[in-house]
Amino acid sequence: MRSDTGQPLTGFPGSVARVRADRLISILLLLQHREQVTAAEVARELEVSERTARRDLDALGMAGVPVYSVRGRGGGWRLVGGARTDLSGLTASEARALFLVAGPASSMTPAAKAALRKLVQALPEPFRVQAEAAASSLVMDPQRWGASWVEPRPPRFLDELQDAVIHGVQVRLGYVDREGSETERTVHPLGIVAKGPSWYLVSDTGTGRRTFRIDRVSSVGLTGDPVRRPEGFDLAESWRAIADEVDRKRTPLEARVVCAPEGIDVLRTGFGGRLVVGGVTTDGRIEVVIRGSDEHLLAGELAGLIAWVEVTGPPGVRDWLASIGNALVKRYA
Structure with missing residues (x-):
């Protein structure tokens, strides 16, 4: 052409x-x-x-x-x-x-x-x-884990795996894990997702639903056997569940916070999917839960929001906030 x-x-x-x-x-x-x-x-x-x-x-x-x-x-x-x-x-x-x-x-x-x-x-x-x-067969999720948008670059075996998804055939997959160990297994390809610069294969395996980074795939062999596709499977819905689970594992700590109504938009902008908005308290403030990776880092993120928020728990986050406040007073008083 x-x-x-x-x-x-x-x-x-x-x-x-x-x-x-x-x-x-x-x-x-x-x-x-x-x-x-x-x-x-x-x-x-x-x-x-x-x-x-x-x-x-x-x-x-x-x-x-x-x-x-x-x-x-x-x-x-x-x-x-x-x-x-x-x-x-x-x-x-x-x-x-x-x-x-x-x-x-x-x-x-x-x-x-x-x-x-x-x-x-x-x-x-x-x-x-x-x-x-x-x-x-394809979902584009441009937000990379914990960072800004980066244009994804197709990895080596993307075309072969997408063909397997479209034609509904099982794949003999060679895979190198994050420790560098290589294994081979037969998987049932269900769909492909681009997450920021990384590409993932969503599959069923003998041990349940698994997600594989395609840049770690070392070999692909089409078996010719049909894929067992779960009834009602939706790739976008399945990926949302996978992404939510990964986010929870990356940010296992939950801080309980009450926020002034005018500060909710600030929290939504700053914390995105890590923020869960709850009910209204008797004094008109709004209960929220904010996820983080550890108490110290989460306290650091919350320290600049004192005009709108009060952290009610856990105690470790409150202790770190007090420590940060004392350090700020000592340096700038």
Whole structure:
């Protein structure tokens, strides 16, 4: 596939990730109904600039959709084979590529999700199951553990494991744990998650549900045996439960706090998912629980919030706060 400059189209992961899924779907539908469209026509239809329209058209090609450009006067963009009323011109891999870019797990408007459901029904029957599986096989969770957003980079065996998820086959997995010990086991791949810069495989195993960091996978062998997929399994819901459990293990300490109502937004901004808001006390303050890794560090985080909060427990956090207060008075009095 080449762009309208004649250069090969490259850079699929980063480029496509920045294109809104609802625009990709809208452009594809436009191409389905017309023999040819120009970037200017796309720009008018979607109310974007021509530069954005060209970038989106390039992104469709990079996603594997069979779209190409015709150069010169009267040129534009076409689907390979001409205009169609359905998606029967897509190969199985091309349909999967589209749904991976614009699946329900991505951030989409309700209208775009409705359009996606229509596209699913328009797919030929042999491709429909794989397209739906592709759309639900990946979750993007950009917030890395305990830090800011970092763009994830696909690890070595990502494609093989995603194929196993989509086709529903068991995998013989070689894996190196954090101590450097290598093991091999058969797993039932259920889905893939990008958490910040790290990628994880969610699987069922002989010992229950497990999560594997894909950059620690040393080998992948497809067994051909079907995956035992739990009834009603939802990857996004399962990942939320896994992430909550990891967060609890990372922050096992709970401090009980009462907060003035005007300070709640400050706590939400500062502590995010580590904050649980409770009921209102008799004096109008709000009970909250804040998780932390240890008493000293949590006291340090709370020390600057004295205008809004009072820590009621545990005693160790209160003792550390008193110690911090004495040290501040000694240094700055």
